[in-house]
Amino acid sequence: MNQPFQLYNTLFKQKELFEPIVPGRVGLYVCGPTVYGEPHLGHARPAITFDILFRYLTHIDYKVRYVRNITDVGHLENDADEGEDKIAKKARLEQLEPMEVAQFYIDSYHHAMDKLNVLRPSIEPRASGHIIEQIEVIEQILDKGYAYISNGSVYFDVPKYNIDFGYGKLSGRILEEMISNTRELDGQDEKRHPADFALWKKAAPEHIMQWRSPWSDGFPGWHIECTAMSTKYLGDHFDIHGGGMDLLFPHHESEVCQATVVHGKESVKYWMHNNMITINGQKMGKSLGNFITLNQFFIGSHPMLERAYLPMTIRYFILQAHYRGTVDFSNDALIAAEKGLQKLYAAEKLLDKLPAKEKSDENITACIQRCYDAMNDDLNTPKLIAELFDAVRIINSVKENHISLTKEDIELLKTNFRLFFFDILGLLPEENSANNNEIVDGLMKMIVEIRQEAKLNKNWAVADAIRNHLTVLGITIKDTKEGAVWEM
Numbered sequence: 001m002n003q004p005f006q007l008y009n010t011l012f013k014q015k016e017l018f019e020p021i022v023p024g025r026v027g028l029y030v031c032g033p034t035v036y037g038e039p040h041l042g043h044a045r046p047a048i049t050f051d052i053l054f055r056y057l058t059h060i061d062y063k064v065r066y067v068r069n070i071t072d073v074g075h076l077e078n079d080a081d082e083g084e085d086k087i088a089k090k091a092r093l094e095q096l097e098p099m100e101v102a103q104f105y106i107d108s109y110h111h112a113m114d115k116l117n118v119l120r121p122s123i124e125p126r127a128s129g130h131i132i133e134q135i136e137v138i139e140q141i142l143d144k145g146y147a148y149i150s151n152g153s154v155y156f157d158v159p160k161y162n163i164d165f166g167y168g169k170l171s172g173r174i175l176e177e178m179i180s181n182t183r184e185l186d187g188q189d190e191k192r193h194p195a196d197f198a199l200w201k202k203a204a205p206e207h208i209m210q211w212r213s214p215w216s217d218g219f220p221g222w223h224i225e226c227t228a229m230s231t232k233y234l235g236d237h238f239d240i241h242g243g244g245m246d247l248l249f250p251h252h253e254s255e256v257c258q259a260t261v262v263h264g265k266e267s268v269k270y271w272m273h274n275n276m277i278t279i280n281g282q283k284m285g286k287s288l289g290n291f292i293t294l295n296q297f298f299i300g301s302h303p304m305l306e307r308a309y310l311p312m313t314i315r316y317f318i319l320q321a322h323y324r325g326t327v328d329f330s331n332d333a334l335i336a337a338e339k340g341l342q343k344l345y346a347a348e349k350l351l352d353k354l355p356a357k358e359k360s361d362e363n364i365t366a367c368i369q370r371c372y373d374a375m376n377d378d379l380n381t382p383k384l385i386a387e388l389f390d391a392v393r394i395i396n397s398v399k400e401n402h403i404s405l406t407k408e409d410i411e412l413l414k415t416n417f418r419l420f421f422f423d424i425l426g427l428l429p430e431e432n433s434a435n436n437n438e439i440v441d442g443l444m445k446m447i448v449e450i451r452q453e454a455k456l457n458k459n460w461a462v463a464d465a466i467r468n469h470l471t472v473l474g475i476t477i478k479d480t481k482e483g484a485v486w487e488m
């Protein structure tokens, strides 16, 4: 039941009809999280986008091997191959073994993604578990002459690659223009050219994550892991590579360079990139104070949140936009999303109670085809949701006896409404926890306010007692400059 599915290929900047390399099978690689912090709203978007792709391709009868990696080494603070490794830094600050940090945030990522009903990939490889494969790929790039060793580190030779293959295919960056935009190399620099990127970095003795290699005791560069792991699990030519638009440069552009050298050709047939989430029109950032973790959304514990939001509201809110468009978060937008979702839930509950008649006033088969058409058009989830609302109109009209449907059409409507709503959009049936969440949220707001009041009145005994009682329940209150926040 393969459908004529079209997707936008970032490589050629156009929509293309999806034709798998091997009939009936799809190799899908998606860049997963770098695990050094709590998962936030920004993590939810790529996860949900490629979850929809995975679900839909599976539904239209492809056998999908979905690989989503975990970056637990090599992602430095600065994209120019400088600064500390993000995970090593966190481990140093918290006096933990780096893999303790990675495991902790992998667990919280999984926990949040499970709540959002994001399906687990078929394979979830970790960069730190593939050091040997990464060293092998670096050796191949060196053998082919597109990398050089400098003071124990190995760098990719971008100018040489540019002459032979043409640099910037994916991001449209032009090497000559990049030079004027980057700082001059100083005499100390190990790189021959500012656009060159690290394949292997020699570790300083105090660096806590390092492995033996032919060049030095060190660690792999950030981009090499995806080339090594996609080749290992999907081969040297695979169907779809996905990720957030923020990864397009330098991460994916560097992957294109590495794979082209190693395999002698492009290894990815279709590149897909999801757009970003802004918060009240602003980019998300720790320094802007608008960095909201998913858990904070679920319990409503960030000062910018008016209340808690159910995971399905967040999922639906993201799906209301096309994945290539921007999503702007605000409390109003989330509350509106919640209302929309409630209408869909209400209509779904009526499906089992519709009266069957002799004839049909609506063409249900055509409605269903429009749902497929929306998904076949580059995963147009907002269009699909609009079609589901058209179905809501039909359901309500049948219920009110304004129009009639035959038994067969009611069955079709029931099966397909649930198919698109639950299985393809991945929205879980309504949870009863909604009310509980709201009650907890309301109670916590009240408790925080009473404690603030007590502090203002210098009633430290009451303020401390509230904090201690909450600690026993596993709830912590933190005083921030935006006010008190609580965490469970």
Ligand code: ZN
Residues within 6 Å of the ligand: 030, 031, 032, 226, 251
């Ligand atoms: Zn990647």
